[in-house]
Amino acid sequence: xxxxxxxxxxxxxxxxxxxxxxxxxxxxxxxxxxxxxxxxxxxxxxxxxxxxxxxxxxxxxxxxxxxxxxxxxxxxxxxxxxxxxxxxxxxxxxxxxxxxxxxxxxxxxxxxxxxxxxxxxxxxxxxxxxxxxxxxxxxxxxxxxxxxxxxxxxxxxxxxxxxxxxxxxxxxxxxxxxxxxxxxxxxxxxxxxxxxxxxxxxxxxxxxxxxxxxxxxxxxxxxxxxxxxxx
Numbered sequence: 001x002x003x004x005x006x007x008x009x010x011x012x013x014x015x016x017x018x019x020x021x022x023x024x025x026x027x028x029x030x031x032x033x034x035x036x037x038x039x040x041x042x043x044x045x046x047x048x049x050x051x052x053x054x055x056x057x058x059x060x061x062x063x064x065x066x067x068x069x070x071x072x073x074x075x076x077x078x079x080x081x082x083x084x085x086x087x088x089x090x091x092x093x094x095x096x097x098x099x100x101x102x103x104x105x106x107x108x109x110x111x112x113x114x115x116x117x118x119x120x121x122x123x124x125x126x127x128x129x130x131x132x133x134x135x136x137x138x139x140x141x142x143x144x145x146x147x148x149x150x151x152x153x154x155x156x157x158x159x160x161x162x163x164x165x166x167x168x169x170x171x172x173x174x175x176x177x178x179x180x181x182x183x184x185x186x187x188x189x190x191x192x193x194x195x196x197x198x199x200x201x202x203x204x205x206x207x208x209x210x211x212x213x214x215x216x217x218x219x220x221x222x223x224x225x226x227x228x229x230x231x
Contacts, residue, residue: 082226084170085147086186087162095192096160097171097184098128098140098147101227105130107138108171108182108225109153112192114200116182117153118173118231133231163187168208174222176215183213183222 086097094111105128110116119138121130128147130138140149140160148161165187172183172193179197183206186192193203195215206213211222 084165084225084227085142085162086165086169086171086184087160088186089151089158089160091158093156093158094153095184095186096138096151096158096162097165097225098130098138098142098162099171099225099227100128100142104228106171106225106227106229106231107151108173108184109136109138109151110182110184110192110194111153112194112202114194115154116194116196116200118182120230170208171225172206172208172211172222173225174213174215174220176218176220178216181213181215181220181222 082099082101084097084099086095088095094109094115096107096109098105098107100123103123105121105123107119107128107130108116109119117132117134117136119130119132119136121128121138123142126142128138128140128142128149136152136154138149138151140147144164146161146163150157150159152158165185169185169187169189172185174181179195181193181195181203183191183193183203185206185208191203191206193206195201195203197216204213204215206222211224213220213222
């Protein structure tokens with residue numbers, strides 16, 4: 001066998017290397033990838049799990065019904081502040097005053113000549129029930145402006161509607177060595193009262209600003225009746 005030239009040997013070696021590279025490249029392109037794709041395809045994808053139910057819209061909440069404005073109550077008496085109602089009975093036979101403080105009340109009834117009565121009692125939810133030691137009785141419904149009811153005075157039943165009376169109108173009482181004197185000062189300034197010293201008589205004139213009067217020639221000082229007194 002003849003000897004090959006170095007060039008021929010080199011050329012054969014290069015050709016063999018090229019052939020190996022071509023085969024290896026071909027196998028690399030055709031071998032399937034064994035690693036899963038980390039980027040899911042978004043084209044043509046279909047949901048395989050259960051479809052989430054559509055959210056049902058909550059029914060509209062009905063509008064709140066407007067609460068009608070509350071009319072200020074007029075059937076109750078002020079709880080603490082004293083108040084006095086004063087006036088005459090419907091037939092004008094007598095004057096009547098009711099002084100209220102808290103849940104207590106005092107009333108004075110008189111005809112300005114000889115008949116009179118002092119009554120005490122309680123107030124409950126705008127209703128007053130009063131009695132005297134001699135059996136007289138007064139029942140009335142009170143509002144912030146008026147007192148309406150009935151009373152008995154020495155066996156007679158009288159009806160009345162009287163109004164709140166601001167100072168100096170009101171109810172006054174004095175006591176001396178011989179007896180007691182009561183005054184009702186009406187809103188128009190008129191006074192009705194009885195001096196009861198055993199022989200009832202019209203009460204003398206009272207100065208409501210100073211709360212003084214002269215009884216049988218002697219000065220007396222009256223006190224304002226507020227409603228929580230006890231007789």
